[in-house]
Amino acid sequence: xxxARMVPSLLLxxxxxxxxxxxxxxxxxxxxxxxxxxxxxxPPPTHRADRGDTTESFPLDFTAVxxxxxxxxxxxxxxxxxxxxxxxxxxxxxxxxNFLVNTSVTCNDGSPAGYYLKESRxxxxxxxxxxxxxxCFNKENCDSRYETMRRFMSSSKWPQTKRGTGxxxxxxxxxxxxxxxxxVFIPYCSSDVWSGVTAKTEQNGYAFMGSLIIQEVVKNLLGxxxxxxxxxxxxxxxxxxxxxxxxVDRVAELLEGMGYAGIQVRGLSDSxxxxxxxxxxxxxxxxxxxxxxxETIKRGIKYWGSVVPDRCRxxxxxxxxxxxxxxxxxxxxxxxxxxxxxxxxxxxLTVDNIQLTGQPVQEGQWRYIQNLGIExxxxxxxxxxxxxPACLSHEVITRNYWIxxxxxxxxxxxxxxxxxxxxxxxxxxxxxPKACPVHLIDNCPWPHCNPTCPTIRDQFTGQEMSVVxxxxxxxxxxxxxxQQQGMDPSKLLGMLSSGS
Numbered sequence: 001x002x003x004a005r006m007v008p009s010l011l012l013x014x015x016x017x018x019x020x021x022x023x024x025x026x027x028x029x030x031x032x033x034x035x036x037x038x039x040x041x042x043p044p045p046t047h048r049a050d051r052g053d054t055t056e057s058f059p060l061d062f063t064a065v066x067x068x069x070x071x072x073x074x075x076x077x078x079x080x081x082x083x084x085x086x087x088x089x090x091x092x093x094x095x096x097x098n099f100l101v102n103t104s105v106t107c108n109d110g111s112p113a114g115y116y117l118k119e120s121r122x123x124x125x126x127x128x129x130x131x132x133x134x135x136c137f138n139k140e141n142c143d144s145r146y147e148t149m150r151r152f153m154s155s156s157k158w159p160q161t162k163r164g165t166g167x168x169x170x171x172x173x174x175x176x177x178x179x180x181x182x183x184v185f186i187p188y189c190s191s192d193v194w195s196g197v198t199a200k201t202e203q204n205g206y207a208f209m210g211s212l213i214i215q216e217v218v219k220n221l222l223g224x225x226x227x228x229x230x231x232x233x234x235x236x237x238x239x240x241x242x243x244x245x246x247x248v249d250r251v252a253e254l255l256e257g258m259g260y261a262g263i264q265v266r267g268l269s270d271s272x273x274x275x276x277x278x279x280x281x282x283x284x285x286x287x288x289x290x291x292x293x294x295e296t297i298k299r300g301i302k303y304w305g306s307v308v309p310d311r312c313r314x315x316x317x318x319x320x321x322x323x324x325x326x327x328x329x330x331x332x333x334x335x336x337x338x339x340x341x342x343x344x345x346x347x348x349l350t351v352d353n354i355q356l357t358g359q360p361v362q363e364g365q366w367r368y369i370q371n372l373g374i375e376x377x378x379x380x381x382x383x384x385x386x387x388x389p390a391c392l393s394h395e396v397i398t399r400n401y402w403i404x405x406x407x408x409x410x411x412x413x414x415x416x417x418x419x420x421x422x423x424x425x426x427x428x429x430x431x432x433p434k435a436c437p438v439h440l441i442d443n444c445p446w447p448h449c450n451p452t453c454p455t456i457r458d459q460f461t462g463q464e465m466s467v468v469x470x471x472x473x474x475x476x477x478x479x480x481x482x483q484q485q486g487m488d489p490s491k492l493l494g495m496l497s498s499g500s
Contacts, residue, residue: 093170094118094161095185098220104199105216107189108153108206109146113213116162116185117224118170124230125181128217129168130247131188132238132271132395137291137300142206145191152188153206166398167235167268167413174403177417178233182225186217193297193324194236194243198305208304214247215254222258231264237395238347241272241340245326248335249309266423267337268416270397271345273326275375279353293351297321309333327379338419338438339386340412343373344447346394370445377441385419387412390442391453399454406452407440415440 095116107113133152136142146153168183169175188210190196196208214234218226226232234251236244248267255263276294291299298321300306308323311332316322323329326339349372354365373390380386389407396402396412403413410418418436425432442450 094163095168095183097158097160097162099155100213100216101220102216105209105212106200106207107155108142108191108200108208109156110200110207111155111189113189113209113216114155114158114187115217115220116187117221118164118183119225120170120180120182123180123182124228125178126184126221126226126229126232127167127178127181128184128186128214128221128232128234129398130186130194130214130234130236130240130243132236132240133188134191135193135239135296135300136191137296137303139205142191153191155187155189158187164398165400166396166402168398174400176403176413177420181233182229184217184221186213188240189213192300192304192306193239193246195246195301195306195308195324196304197307204303208306210243210304211247211250211307214243214251218251218254219258222260226263227260229260229263231266233266233268235268235270235397236272237270237397238272241269242274242324242326243272244269245272245329245333245337246308246323248337249311249333250307252335264423264427265335267333267335268340268397269326269337270340271342271347271395273339273341273376273380274324274345274348274351275327275372275379276322276325277352277372277375279351291351293325294321296351297324330383336385336419336423338416339380339383339388340396341376341380341386341388342393342396343376343388343390343442344369344392345376346392348372348376349392369447373445373447380441383439385415385422385438386441387415388441389453390444390447390450392447392456393454396454401454404452405450405454407442407450408437410437410440 095118097114097116099112099114103112105113133149136145142153151157162185164170164183164185165174167175167178168185170179170183172179188194190208190210190213191206192208192210194210194214196210197212198204198208200207232251232255234244234248236242244267248265252265255261255265274293276292279292301308301321301324306320308320309329309332311334312323312329313320315332316328323332326341330337330339349369352368352372354368377388380388387407389405391405396405403411405412407415415438418433419438421436422432422438444450448456
């Protein structure tokens, strides 16, 4: 215990020494003074060919002080402001837009595809993020998507810079483990769940080149420092999360084929683990929302000219659509993958025709929602590294609250850190670290029974709803449930409020 309490103090002293040194050097420049003469000649500049001998600037592990993080980071900020005279010179945290060198790989409308990059000099860790945003699967709904959601099909109005949030944030208080990695954000403009390899023609009117965009971005980044990487984490949310499952092995194979087998390629799939289940009630398949998940993908892969992982394709010859569903493709993936999935995913409920607005849900809908959580939990039981809270939400790793959600007392950044450590120890033939869980799934049976779930808001009024208000809105009968459990209704309300 005493050693644990010393950690924040030791880190604080380390920060103090670094900031004092940085502050002194910067103050001299700020005042126009001279640096003192060095005692020895400075080392020659490091050339690109010599970079393999450089020492990586590895991030401090802020997860060690999670319980004291708020107080600790406040002290660090206060020290930085008081000791760093150049704080007026704003640090550039933005990612900059780059278009692909290979102009034949494009967005849906033929405009150039690209990526946003924020380099972190000295770090040998790279994070490439795939954006999500649904899809279209025929000429009619792609035309509609182009009119209403053009930024997901064209780069014509992309901004020049983008600020990273969540796991893409460069601030350690927002991103404890990955804050100083090289950050890459690839905008989603292919509408094909990152699976297509089809160029635009007069006949089809649109290009679907999501998988090729990822490949070209990786090739471009090799000239910007990725060639010296130790770890590449391919991450994504929603359609981007499914894109990770479809492409992580392809990225590893690409790098190995180009002579970079030493780069450890890993995947982080957020909210991309969809089920090919039966809808609550069936409707005509005319758009993305109305179709069953399987029918959408069956039509899509033909329209997009999709590629799927080789091992999965061999297992599902003639029915390659299976590879778009996490529990079917996961057994065929060779690269390590960490899965993040809400047990009551809003996008899954949407395609299952469960509407959570307006009138309270019917008893049949309530049972369907609970069964969805059970089904999803069952498909995740054999995934070694995962984080599955019993919340009603969609996407998390780029949200500002991503550090707040916990499963069994462990936050998502902490779980990812434990996963990173376990992979490192495994490569060095060491046992996995103790008290560092990587398989985390809630056991409680209904949406938002976890008290750390994101805030729920009424979609009409915008006001926050308590867990009890939310469950009653969904038609949850507190009196009936209490009677079934043999307890007082007020006691049950208290348990629900606390997430018990």
